[in-house]
Amino acid sequence: MLHSDFSLLQYNTFGIDEQAKFFFSFSDKQELAAFLKNEFRKDLPYFVLGGGSNILLTKPFEGTVIHPENKGISITEERSNDVFVAVAAGEVWDDFVQWAVSNNLHGVENLSYIPGCVGASPVQNIGAYGSEAKDAIYRVVCMAVEDQQERVFSNEECRFGYRDSVFKHEEAGKYIVTEVVFKLQKNAPFNLGYGSLRNSIDESTATLQIVRDTIIAIRKEKLPDPKEIGSAGSFFKNPVVPTEQAEQLKQSFPDMVTYPAPDGKTKIAAGWLIDSLGLKGFRIGGAQVHPKQALVLTNTGGATATDVTNLASHVRTKVSDTYGLTIEPEVIYL
Numbered sequence: 598m599l600h601s602d603f604s605l606l607q608y609n610t611f612g613i614d615e616q617a618k619f620f621f622s623f624s625d626k627q628e629l630a631a632f633l634k635n636e637f638r639k640d641l642p643y644f645v646l647g648g649g650s651n652i653l654l655t656k657p658f659e660g661t662v663i664h665p666e667n668k669g670i671s672i673t674e675e676r677s678n679d680v681f682v683a684v685a686a687g688e689v690w691d692d693f694v695q696w697a698v699s700n701n702l703h704g705v706e707n708l709s710y711i712p713g714c715v716g717a718s719p720v721q722n723i724g725a726y727g728s729e730a731k732d733a734i735y736r737v738v739c740m741a742v743e744d745q746q747e748r749v750f751s752n753e754e755c756r757f758g759y760r761d762s763v764f765k766h767e768e769a770g771k772y773i774v775t776e777v778v779f780k781l782q783k784n785a786p787f788n789l790g791y792g793s794l795r796n797s798i799d800e801s802t803a804t805l806q807i808v809r810d811t812i813i814a815i816r817k818e819k820l821p822d823p824k825e826i827g828s829a830g831s832f833f834k835n836p837v838v839p840t841e842q843a844e845q846l847k848q849s850f851p852d853m854v855t856y857p858a859p860d861g862k863t864k865i866a867a868g869w870l871i872d873s874l875g876l877k878g879f880r881i882g883g884a885q886v887h888p889k890q891a892l893v894l895t896n897t898g899g900a901t902a903t904d905v906t907n908l909a910s911h912v913r914t915k916v917s918d919t920y921g922l923t924i925e926p927e928v929i930y931l
C-alpha cells in the first residue's frame with residue numbers, strides 16, 4: 598500500500614514527528630517486486646524501515662520509506678537436534694522469540710524483548726545477554742532492489758560483527774531482507790554467564806520460559822519502555838580499542854568497566870564512560886541522558902531531533918575530552 602506525505606511518528610520509537618514523501622508497506626514478495634519495478638520509484642531515494650527502533654529521524658525524508666509487513670513463522674526442516682525456522686521480515690522480533698520459547702526451541706531466548714522486526718535482526722546483528730542474532734541465523738533471504746531477484750546470504754556471507762553485517766557495508770542499500778531462516782535447537786545448554794543473568798537464575802531449574810521472563814523483568818527495570826518514553830535503546834556503541842590502550846586508561850581510571858573483545862582488543866563500556874562524567878539525567882531541550890542507563894538517550898516529551906543530536910554531540914565531546922575515546926552512535930541518523 599502506498600501513502601504520500603506520511604507521518605512517521607508511529608514508526609519510530611524515539612517519537613519524533615517527521616514525514617516521508619512516500620510510504621510503501623508490503624505484505625508479500627510479489628507486492629514488493631511490483632513496486633520496485635515501478636519507474637516512479639526508481640527516481641527517488643528509499644529507506645527500509647522496520648520497527649524504527651534504531652533510527653533517529655532528523656529531517657523530512659524526501660523519498661520512499663519501504664516497510665515490510667509480511668508475516669509468517671514456519672518450521673522448514675528438522676535435522677536431529679536442529680530445527681530450521683523461516684520467519685518473515687515483517688514479524689515483530691519478540692513475537693518470534695515468544696514463539697520459539699513456546700515451542701521449546703533454544704537459540705534466541707536471551708534476545709527476548711528487543712524491539713523491532715525480524716528483517717532488521719541480521720542487518721543489526723542484534724545482541725544482548727551474551728547472545729547475538731548471528732548465533733542463530735542460518736541464512737537471510739533478500740530481494741535485490743535493482744532487478745528484484747532473490748538472493749540468499751549464508752551466515753558466513755553476512756559477515757557478522759558487533760552490531761554489524763555486510764548489509765551495512767558492501768551490500769548497503771542493495772537488498773531488502775524478506776525472510777530470515779534460523780537454526781534453533783531442541784536441546785541446548787542455557788547461556789547464563791552474563792552479569793545480572795548469572796545471579797538471577799538457578800541453572801538446575803532453568804527453563805526457556807524462566808530465562809525469557811527473567812530477561813524481560815531485568816530489561817523492564819533498566820531500560821525505558823518505548824511505549825512510555827521515547828528512545829532507540831543504546832545510543833552509542835561500546836568503543837573497542839587495543840588492549841594496551843585500555844590497560845593504560847585503567848591505570849588512570851581503575852573502575853573503568855572493560856570486556857575482552859576478539860583480536861586482542863578490549864571493549865570499554867560506553868555506559869560507564871558517560872556515567873562517570875555525571876551525565877545521567879543531563880538534558881538539552883526535551884532530550885535527556887536516561888537517569889538509570891547512561892547509554893540511552895530519551896525523548897522526555899516534545900524533543901526535536903536537534904535536541905537529541907545536540908545532546909549526543911555533548912556526550913561525545915565530554916567522553917573524548919576526558920578519555921581520548923571516540924564513541925560512535927549505534928543509532929542510524931536519517
Ligand SMILES: Cc1cc2nc3c(=O)[nH]c(=O)nc-3n(C[C@H](O)[C@H](O)[C@H](O)COP(=O)(O)OP(=O)(O)OC[C@H]3O[C@@H](n4cnc5c(N)ncnc54)[C@H](O)[C@@H]3O)c2cc1C
Pocket residue numbers: 610644645646647648649650651652665686711712713714715716717718720721722723724725760772773774775820821822823828829830831929
Ligand atoms: C528500548 C530499546 C532497547 C533496545 N535494546 C537492544 C538490545 O538489547 N540489543 C540490540 O542489539 N538492539 C537493541 N535495540 C535497538 C533495536 O531494537 C534493534 O537495532 C532492532 O534490530 C531494530 O529493528 P527495527 O525493525 O526497529 O529496525 P529499524 O530501526 O527500522 O532499522 C534499523 C536498520 O535496519 C534496516 N532494516 C530494517 N529492516 C530491514 C529489512 N527488512 N531489510 C533491509 N534492511 C532493513 C534499516 O534500513 C536500518 O538501517 C533497542 C532499542 C530500543 C528502543
